[in-house]
Amino acid sequence: MAANNYYDPADLKNFGKITEWSEELGTKFFDYYSKVFEDGALTAREKSLIALAVSHTEQCPYCIDAYTKDTLQRGVTKEQMMEAIHVGAAIKSGATLVHGTMMMNKVNKLDG
Amino acid sequence: MQKLKTESLHKRHSELAEANRQLEILSNGIFKTGELSTFTQKLTDTHQFPLRPKKLEILQINVGYMCNQVCDHCHVDAGPDRTEIMTKETMLQCLEVIKKTGAHTLDLTGGAPEMNPNFRWFVDEASKAGIKDFIVRSNLTILRSNKKYYDLPQFFKDHNVHVVSSMPHWTRGKTDKQRGDGVFDKSIKALQELNAIGYGKPNSDLRLDLVYNPTGAFLPGDQAGLEKEFKKELFDEFGIEFHNLLAITNLPISRFLDFLIASENYEDYMYQLVEAFNPAAVKNVMCTNTISISWEGWLYDCDFNQMLGLKVASKIKHISEYNEEQLNDRNIIISQHCYGCTAGAGSSCQGAVI
Numbered sequence: 001m002a003a004n005n006y007y008d009p010a011d012l013k014n015f016g017k018i019t020e021w022s023e024e025l026g027t028k029f030f031d032y033y034s035k036v037f038e039d040g041a042l043t044a045r046e047k048s049l050i051a052l053a054v055s056h057t058e059q060c061p062y063c064i065d066a067y068t069k070d071t072l073q074r075g076v077t078k079e080q081m082m083e084a085i086h087v088g089a090a091i092k093s094g095a096t097l098v099h100g101t102m103m104m105n106k107v108n109k110l111d112g
Numbered sequence: 113m114q115k116l117k118t119e120s121l122h123k124r125h126s127e128l129a130e131a132n133r134q135l136e137i138l139s140n141g142i143f144k145t146g147e148l149s150t151f152t153q154k155l156t157d158t159h160q161f162p163l164r165p166k167k168l169e170i171l172q173i174n175v176g177y178m179c180n181q182v183c184d185h186c187h188v189d190a191g192p193d194r195t196e197i198m199t200k201e202t203m204l205q206c207l208e209v210i211k212k213t214g215a216h217t218l219d220l221t222g223g224a225p226e227m228n229p230n231f232r233w234f235v236d237e238a239s240k241a242g243i244k245d246f247i248v249r250s251n252l253t254i255l256r257s258n259k260k261y262y263d264l265p266q267f268f269k270d271h272n273v274h275v276v277s278s279m280p281h282w283t284r285g286k287t288d289k290q291r292g293d294g295v296f297d298k299s300i301k302a303l304q305e306l307n308a309i310g311y312g313k314p315n316s317d318l319r320l321d322l323v324y325n326p327t328g329a330f331l332p333g334d335q336a337g338l339e340k341e342f343k344k345e346l347f348d349e350f351g352i353e354f355h356n357l358l359a360i361t362n363l364p365i366s367r368f369l370d371f372l373i374a375s376e377n378y379e380d381y382m383y384q385l386v387e388a389f390n391p392a393a394v395k396n397v398m399c400t401n402t403i404s405i406s407w408e409g410w411l412y413d414c415d416f417n418q419m420l421g422l423k424v425a426s427k428i429k430h431i432s433e434y435n436e437e438q439l440n441d442r443n444i445i446i447s448q449h450c451y452g453c454t455a456g457a458g459s460s461c462q463g464a465v466i
Contacts, residue, residue, distance in 0.1 A: 072330045
């Protein structure tokens with residue numbers, strides 16, 4: 001770990017090394033991971049944009065670094081990238097607000 | 113607001129206009145400390161050193177560094193202020209070689225090759241040699257820059273020229289950012305004119321390919337995926353058709369190296385290139401089937417080595433003494449910029465190599 005930071009950009013280059021401490025699981029993970037991002041019913045480009053949005057909702061600096069670059073490489077424009085992040089943000093805020101119905105139900109039951 | 117692009121590194125007297133300074137940067141730092149393997153080491157580790165030519169397939173002739181554009185990424189450092197132009201005398205020497213070469217492709221590049229005052233004469237003469245594939249690398253905007261160039265699409269058609277043109281993105285913003293204000297609109301107009309006379313149409317023999325290279329410090333994505341996007345967007349928005357998209361990696365030399373250093377992306381970019389090294393791409397890199405000829409008639413392994421002043425490692429160094437058999441018996445000169453051609457699916461003037 002870097003002396004003064006929990007996150008070090010250089011660690012992203014070492015992601016593959018997690019396999020060294022658990023080879024079978026690490027290998028299975030990376031096989032699965034690379035398969036997920038291949039062209040399928042969704043294009044690799046569409047998957048990259050989903051990954052970019054999720055990277056933000058997960059607030060993973062490594063993922064944001066990686067998928068910003070990946071989407072750029074696939075020709076995605078900054079407007080498209082920002083819209084994808086808004087989709088993630090909308091779900092995040094929606095997921096918060098929709099729980100307001102629980103609060104409303106509880107209030108209604110307790111306090112009429 | 114887009115910046116106005118007007119001057120080459122040469123004109124600005126930048127230290128990066130000097131090939132030796134570029135080579136020095138590429139050999140020092142992370143490569144000198146051993147943090148990253150040099151290209152020689154990488155080829156040695158993968159049992160591919162020294163790199164040797166295969167059968168010669170492509171003669172690439174750079175007819176001059178003058179260009180009407182000053183693009184951010186340009187490895188030639190081309191621009192309106194560059195005065196290096198191939199003379200008719202050197203063109204005559206090239207024609208002698210074109211008549212007897214075993215190469216099936218002739219590839220004219222620049223600068224904007226159309227700005228050479230003897231361009232039309234040269235194309236006219238060279239097209240008589242019966243070369244199978246005759247490429248002219250046109251930046252498109254030159255076709256709309258002055259009335260004297262307006263008839264070039266028809267000229268290309270009359271000589272069955274295969275047009276290969278740069279187009280870094282299907283959006284105006286990204287294209288103009290890299291190539292200058294107004295480039296996108298002029299390029300679209302030029303492409304529509306080429307389409308109108310039959311270029312780029314499905315099943316047409318009039319070949320029109322586009323070259324994509326990234327607008328920043330990242331590698332090109334999958335060529336087929338990008339081609340699909342380009343075709344859809346350019347057709348839906350402008351009715352433009354073309355044949356193939358060639359995805360080319362920006363090599364860390366000249367103006368792109370200048371950008372990498374100024375934006376503090378140099379080390380990260382070199383890491384990207386080295387980590388993406390693909391031994392399988394080495395077998396097909398363009399220097400193994402191409403000879404690059406400079407405006408002065410000097411011979412190089414590729415256009416990038418030409419810009420770095422790295423002449424072929426052969427007794428035959430000039431077009432005037434050209435001997436294909438002898439020239440093919442040489443080791444290819446390499447440095448760290450070569451990582452740009454071996455990253456991922458590889459990169460060449462013909463696009464991905466695997």
